[in-house]
Amino acid sequence: MNLRSSWVAETGQTREDTRLTQTGVTTMTNPVQVRSGILPGSYGGQYRLSGFWTFGSAAMTATVSEGRAVIQGEISQGAYPVTLPASETVTFAPGNAQYNRIDLLVLKIYDTLYDSSLRTEAKIEVIQGQANQDPQPPATPPRCLPLYEVTVPAGASAGNGGIPWASALKDLRTPVVSLGGILPVEGPVLPGAYPGQYQDAGGALQRWDGGAWVSYPSALGGIIPAASSTTPASYTGQYRDTAAGEFQRWSGSAWVPVVPKSYFTDSADFGDTTSSTYTSTLTARTVNPLAVNFVAPPSGAVLVSFGGRMKSRSDLYAFMALKLTKGSTVVEDLNDEWAVQAAMDNLTSCGTMRRVSGLTPGTTYTFTAFFRVIANTAGVKGGFDNTYIRVDQQV
Incomplete structure (x- = not known):
């Protein structure tokens, strides 16, 4: 026997x-x-x-x-x-x-x-x-x-x-502990023997799920600290702090920001143009073009706000519009219908906001500001000051 x-x-x-x-x-x-x-x-x-x-x-x-x-x-x-x-x-x-x-x-x-x-x-x-x-x-x-x-x-x-x-x-030394004990990992990481076995991997407590070691944060339901931000998520709804200071939640397939991220750029320089077609260059201004890069969130949607202080003449419109690009590809071209418009002899604060959707999550896009003044024979210029672009991710 x-x-x-x-x-x-x-x-x-x-x-x-x-x-x-x-x-x-x-x-x-x-x-x-x-x-x-x-x-x-x-x-x-x-x-x-x-x-x-x-x-x-x-x-x-x-x-x-x-x-x-x-x-x-x-x-x-x-x-x-x-x-x-x-x-x-x-x-x-x-x-x-x-x-x-x-x-x-x-x-x-x-x-x-x-x-x-x-x-x-x-x-x-x-x-x-x-x-x-x-x-x-x-x-x-x-x-x-x-x-x-x-x-x-x-x-x-x-x-x-x-x-x-x-x-x-x-x-080459590796440790062993009594049956059911938490193994301190030194040397090679070996497979577990049964689901529910635990090991201490130095920066994380891990549980064998039958096929892999799954890491836990400091406690179940706790926030994974920035120092351990490469630790894999254990469950949907888990939170972590990143080295960049961004608070994120595991969606089940990706880490997404808990607080939507904002992107912003501006210029306090005054500039003007006589061009009746859109141009990204304003005379007498050092920031040309005015542009902001942003990363599309998992929702694929952002809110974009833009504007500034503008003038032209009371009967001649000045326009500020945005072009959306992905690298060298134009995703959304210039359109007067979505532009900020002003027909004033003196500088006047103007701005608008709109939602842009259908973007590819995780992809970097760029909004670039363009300017023009309505065609005229008087040589009237469109003037622009304190222009800005702000992009807010939508969850």
Whole structure:
């Protein structure tokens, strides 16, 4: 019978039975196996993962700090718990004369039931890589937990400076926690084992939904802060603050502004024209043309307001109108029907507002101001001052 138990039979309980049935410090990967890794924690609680931290202590020697870990064997072998109660030193072989190599520092389980080693023990070992022009780390043997990759430079030895520890160590350690515990993510992000499993990804608490890790803000219903504004939304109606200071709501498919955005431009310079056809250039004015770019909201609609102080003559109209473009494409051309008009001898404040719809959400458009005066033989100019354009997104 394949069913295993522990602490039931009066005699005959094997080491394999014990490993297969333990339910302590384990992060599941499937119904039977667990993730190999290191128990998190540090002195004083300052760091997420201190177990088996390694540092250079001599030219060719490194010190491995104390720690606890779990090493998963094949599915029928169970998980091996290991503990290093005090730090230990390991020595690396001298470097190759010509090429660099990458060694692998591991926790290794020797179990003669499966490897014919005639040994039954756990060891900290260095698996030496091959020196090469493009060195690669050696493969990880069965029942091994990688701790670090260590680059050994060509010619490195105790007599010529040894290994440059500050740059030679690549940390491969990953944590594990007890069943149901929140896993602090260090190293590669691995799939969850069941819907409802949680992990701490550093900046966000994440839940496994059966196919992906879904991030939560500080609390369900909370506003995702600007520092985490790249965190994916968890539900329709969620809010976030962006690095640009814009408050947004997740619509179910996109982040949209909660408060519609406004775009504005103006010119306080007076300018005039004798042109009876629309022109974007006014004489004596430094801002030519007067234009504003804006991004169409998800609704595809905006309110545009424009105007200024205008004059011509009491019997001759001056016009200010807008042209809407998308790049070099004219979306809405000039039209007297939508223009601001004035027939006054003196400057008079004039303005209008209209709604423009049917725009492509997320696309940048431009409103540009054009001016003219009605055709006349008297050379009367249309004068314009304090002109402005304002665009308000519509939700």
